[in-house]
Amino acid sequence: MGKHAECCDEQCIHQELVSKVLTDLPDEDTLYDLAELFKVFGDSTRVRILFALFESELCVCDLSEALAMTQSAISHQLQLLRTNKLVKSRREGKQVYYSLADEHVVTIIAQGLNHILE
Amino acid sequence: MGKHAECCDEQCIHQELVSKVLTDLPDEDTLYDLAELFKVFGDSTRVRILFALFESELCVCDLSEALAMTQSAISHQLQLLRTNKLVKSRREGKQVYYSLADEHVVTIIAQGLNHILE
DNA sequence: TTTACATATGAGCATTTGTTCATTTGTTTG
DNA sequence: CAAACAAATGAACAAATGCTCATATGTAAA
Numbered sequence: 659m660g661k662h663a664e665c666c667d668e669q670c671i672h673q674e675l676v677s678k679v680l681t682d683l684p685d686e687d688t689l690y691d692l693a694e695l696f697k698v699f700g701d702s703t704r705v706r707i708l709f710a711l712f713e714s715e716l717c718v719c720d721l722s723e724a725l726a727m728t729q730s731a732i733s734h735q736l737q738l739l740r741t742n743k744l745v746k747s748r749r750e751g752k753q754v755y756y757s758l759a760d761e762h763v764v765t766i767i768a769q770g771l772n773h774i775l776e
Numbered sequence: 777m778g779k780h781a782e783c784c785d786e787q788c789i790h791q792e793l794v795s796k797v798l799t800d801l802p803d804e805d806t807l808y809d810l811a812e813l814f815k816v817f818g819d820s821t822r823v824r825i826l827f828a829l830f831e832s833e834l835c836v837c838d839l840s841e842a843l844a845m846t847q848s849a850i851s852h853q854l855q856l857l858r859t860n861k862l863v864k865s866r867r868e869g870k871q872v873y874y875s876l877a878d879e880h881v882v883t884i885i886a887q888g889l890n891h892i893l894e
Numbered sequence: 895t896t897t898a899c900a901t902a903t904g905a906g907c908a909t910t911t912g913t914t915c916a917t918t919t920g921t922t923t924g
Numbered sequence: 925c926a927a928a929c930a931a932a933t934g935a936a937c938a939a940a941t942g943c944t945c946a947t948a949t950g951t952a953a954a
Binding site: 819845848869 | 929930931941942943944945946950951952
Binding site: 718730734749753 | 928929930931932933
């Protein structure tokens, strides 16, 4: 005990509280996955892509045009969004259409907006 | 038009959709702030700190002990959390107690959990 | 006022991240 | 089949990030 908290004399540590925190903390995997999920929302390019998809499904080219970014940049970000199950894709001929994977995406972004708009 | 979408021949672009997306996209500042907010949640150390504060307010030393990290590392992250108004602090003697700034924090994390737990 | 303790902070460094560029893959049309 | 187009992908590189270490600041007790 006190292994990492050599910063202070342990007399300032509230042991009961710390113990409770330790038992109630989600497991490492959950914490990691949760952080990874939010990391995906933590980039304005990806947020803009998601907002764009609020309207309707769009192909890579549409997104590229709407966000004024290269096809490659958009495509890379779409892969990341897809890996994290925030968007899904559907191929139709030469084009691939992307859309939101589920309603969680909308809810999470709405909560975020709530916070920054105070 | 088509400035950045040299990837494709514009014949694949759905102009009406793209136009609608452009008018409905939030302004740059909002998008940036939103991404910045989620970026804060996008790190497992910070997520762990927030989870710990679900229990009760804790001093830096408690957090350092609970998360098994140095006081400096915790302190740096707390500053970031404070700057983004996710936690607030209260000094009591030599110690500084941190707690969640508001309920949005809980709601946002809950939504994130919902998503990863499918 | 000196000493000790709790926290904050700046600089440095290794790692991660987002974009670009070049190329490849998949699909349709001639 | 070859040619053209839409999208995906790997490598490279600059920028951002999170931690460590050393030190500074703020507070209380001796």
